[in-house]
Amino acid sequence: MATIVIHQIKDWRQLQLENKQKFADKTLGFVPTMGNLHDGHASLLKQSAAENQLTVLSIFVNPTQFDQAKDLEYYPKTLEQDLALAEKLNIDFVFVPTYTELYPDNYNYKISESILSKQFCGQHRPGHFDGMLTVVLKLLLIFRPNRAYFGEKDLQQLNLVQGMTKSFFVETDIIACPTIRDTNGLALSSRNHQLDPDEYELATQFATLLRTKLSDKDIHDSLEWLGFSVDYIQTQGDRRFGAVRIGKVRLIDNVQLLHKTTHHKEGTVA
Numbered sequence: 001m002a003t004i005v006i007h008q009i010k011d012w013r014q015l016q017l018e019n020k021q022k023f024a025d026k027t028l029g030f031v032p033t034m035g036n037l038h039d040g041h042a043s044l045l046k047q048s049a050a051e052n053q054l055t056v057l058s059i060f061v062n063p064t065q066f067d068q069a070k071d072l073e074y075y076p077k078t079l080e081q082d083l084a085l086a087e088k089l090n091i092d093f094v095f096v097p098t099y100t101e102l103y104p105d106n107y108n109y110k111i112s113e114s115i116l117s118k119q120f121c122g123q124h125r126p127g128h129f130d131g132m133l134t135v136v137l138k139l140l141l142i143f144r145p146n147r148a149y150f151g152e153k154d155l156q157q158l159n160l161v162q163g164m165t166k167s168f169f170v171e172t173d174i175i176a177c178p179t180i181r182d183t184n185g186l187a188l189s190s191r192n193h194q195l196d197p198d199e200y201e202l203a204t205q206f207a208t209l210l211r212t213k214l215s216d217k218d219i220h221d222s223l224e225w226l227g228f229s230v231d232y233i234q235t236q237g238d239r240r241f242g243a244v245r246i247g248k249v250r251l252i253d254n255v256q257l258l259h260k261t262t263h264h265k266e267g268t269v270a
């Protein structure tokens with residue numbers, strides 16, 4: 001079946017009404033994204049397609065989670081390519097809403113979390129997690145999927161979404177998916193496409209240094225010396241989290257520190 005692209009919530013409702021048979025007793029998997037899809041997103045889509053009879057992908061560059069106007073403006077948009085990938089992966093539905101479709105209230109109502117969302121990235125991106133949680137809750141309520149797939153690359157986001165669904169009794173299982181990396185160790189990210197070749201080379205040092213036995217402070221200082229502007233490098237338990245900037249591009253990552261753990265388990269709550 002060809003991928004069906006939906007722009008409006010009413011079209012999704014209509015589709016369900018007209019195809020009761022098709023939806024009956026089928027499990028629905030959901031993969032929310034901001035587009036500019038790469039192999040990291042593809043791994044989530046493949047896992048959803050393998051574990052559910054139907055999959056919905058959403059593509060929406062959510063303005064309420066951008067704390068800087070320039071970051072939003074420069075965010076790469078490649079809808080044609082993204083739809084071609086969805087088709088290739090046999091994804092059933094792609095939801096591509098407008099701002100007014102998702103925010104009829106113009107963001108007067110929002111979800112906020114008061115502890116975890118203030119740490120790590122939250123300290124450096126005011127309002128970011130409010131915007132993220134709000135749009136994710138809206139999307140989960142529109143599609144009411146059995147499972148929704150999130151990458152461990154954004155572990156703080158994943159943990160916040162898990163906490164939110166538990167707090168608001170949302171009956172969707174939040175599934176953690178491993179971080180997909182380039183052969184040089186750099187976590188795949190839409191933001192990597194904004195780096196020039198020299199900056200990309202430099203970015204690989206971020207992933208490499210995060211895994212070393214150096215202290216957080218020594219990694220911080222080494223990265224600054226190399227030319228990064230460091231937001232934070234912070235170890236919690238056996239996991240090290242980091243966020244850096246190269247020029248206008250912000251990169252985040254987290255790795256499990258094997259020298260700090262006795263058993264290897266990816267994606268545990270930090």
Ligand code: PAJ
Binds near residue numbers: 032149
């Ligand atoms: P986006 O950055 O497009 O990421 C969509 C999903 O892909 C997230 O769950 C993210 O963790 C996952 N992902 C990104 N890079 C990955 C990689 N290298 N390996 C594995 N998974 C990866 O995260 C967002 O969009 C937004 O905040 C969103 C949840 C869509 C809300 O607007």
